[in-house]
Amino acid sequence: MANVFDAMNKLYPQLNRINVSGETEQVNEADIASLKQKLAEPLAQLEEIEQLDNVAVTKQRALQSHTLKPLDNTVWLRSLNKITSGLISSADDEPQMLMFLGVNPKVGNTTISYYATRLLSSYDSEKACIFFSIKLTKQQTSPIFQALVEKNKSVDEFINELEYCNFTEVCFDINLKDIQSAGTLSIISSLLAVFKQDYRWVIVDMPSVAQVPSFLSLFHLADGVVLISKSGETRLPALNALIEDLEECGANIIGSILNFRTFPIPRFLMKFI
Numbered sequence: 213m214a215n216v217f218d219a220m221n222k223l224y225p226q227l228n229r230i231n232v233s234g235e236t237e238q239v240n241e242a243d244i245a246s247l248k249q250k251l252a253e254p255l256a257q258l259e260e261i262e263q264l265d266n267v268a269v270t271k272q273r274a275l276q277s278h279t280l281k282p283l284d285n286t287v288w289l290r291s292l293n294k295i296t297s298g299l300i301s302s303a304d305d306e307p308q309m310l311m312f313l314g315v316n317p318k319v320g321n322t323t324i325s326y327y328a329t330r331l332l333s334s335y336d337s338e339k340a341c342i343f344f345s346i347k348l349t350k351q352q353t354s355p356i357f358q359a360l361v362e363k364n365k366s367v368d369e370f371i372n373e374l375e376y377c378n379f380t381e382v383c384f385d386i387n388l389k390d391i392q393s394a395g396t397l398s399i400i401s402s403l404l405a406v407f408k409q410d411y412r413w414v415i416v417d418m419p420s421v422a423q424v425p426s427f428l429s430l431f432h433l434a435d436g437v438v439l440i441s442k443s444g445e446t447r448l449p450a451l452n453a454l455i456e457d458l459e460e461c462g463a464n465i466i467g468s469i470l471n472f473r474t475f476p477i478p479r480f481l482m483k484f485i
Contacts (some may be wrong), residue, residue, distance in 0.1 A: 309404065309414040310466075311434040313421065313458075315441040315451060320471045322347075322417050324440055329415040333379045340376060342407050345383040345417035346400070348391060348424070357384040361395045367402045371410065380411070391424055404433055421454070432462030439468040 312328065314321030326343055333341040352358075359365040374380060382403075390396065407414045416434065421427055431437055437458060441451060455465055 307408045307412055307414065308436070309408050309416065309434045311416045311418050311431060311437045311463075313418045313431075313437060313439055315420075315439055315454060317420055317423075319440050319442045321440045324469060324471065325415050325417040325438075328438075329379065329413070332413045332415070340378055340380065340411045341413040341415065342380040342382065342411045343415050343417070344403070344407060345381075346419055347383065347385050347417075348388055348419050349385045350388060351385065353387045353390045354384045357386060357399070358390075360399045361390070361393065367399070367406060370403075371406050376410070388423075391419075392426065397426060397429065401430060401433065404430070421457075428457060428461045431458055435464065436466035437463045438466060440471055441468060442471050 310328070312321055312325035322345055325345070329341050329343040353361075356365070356370065360367065360370060374382070386396070404414065404416065418427060418430075439451070439454070451468075458465060
């Protein structure tokens with residue numbers, strides 16, 4: 213046991229010296245001051261490193277639009293380029309909100325709307341774009357969105373926490389049961405209203421209205437709605453019926469994209485697009 217105490221005394225000479233009898237010797241105040249001085253410099257270096265890391269992350273997010281990688285020359289990409297080019301040429305300086313709606317489940321709506329945001333942000337680095345994705349899940353709702361619904365966090369507080377850069381991404385996973393709860397549509401509409409005030413382009417990845425019919429009331433907030441359909445699955449009568457429902461709700465259909473891709477791109481791979 214004495215060997216253990218001796219080892220502790222060698223490793224930590226500034227602390228109270230431990231002896232076998234259990235008695236302690238009082239530490240000199242000069243030793244304490246010396247220990248604080250030695251620890252102050254490494255702590256300051258750690259804080260400086262953390263600040264540099266935060267600056268690097270901010271710069272990386274701000275420059276994401278400059279690292280846009282081209283996808284394969286697919287049919288949907290050509291259709292998307294036509295739509296985004298038309299928006300750029302015809303739009304004025306007023307903020308624009310576009311909603312992308314998948315007619316079929318797993319039609320690639322998130323991939324296409326995400327890439328549309330990247331295309332719009334690449335036209336002008338000074339005009340900020342935000343990609344807002346709402347995903348239905350059987351898992352738990354995103355904690356931040358749950359806090360907004362329960363009013364533990366206000367919409368303004370959430371907006372102030374976002375970094376205003378050329379490309380901003382906000383994704384919420386919402387449980388299928390929570391999507392119909394009171395306050396969900398109100399929170400989403402409030403977020404969209406603030407996004408449109410703060411950003412030049414607001415691109416919204418909407419869930420299928422077949423899963424959430426109540427979301428039909430949100431499409432009148434958008435300046436334009438783009439429909440995404442899948443080859444071989446979308447029937448023209450069903451598409452026409454959906455367009456009629458959207459137009460009755462005040463939606464402005466500006467185009468449709470036919471997607472021939474079979475397998476969806478996972479969300480964690482989106483950043484490599």
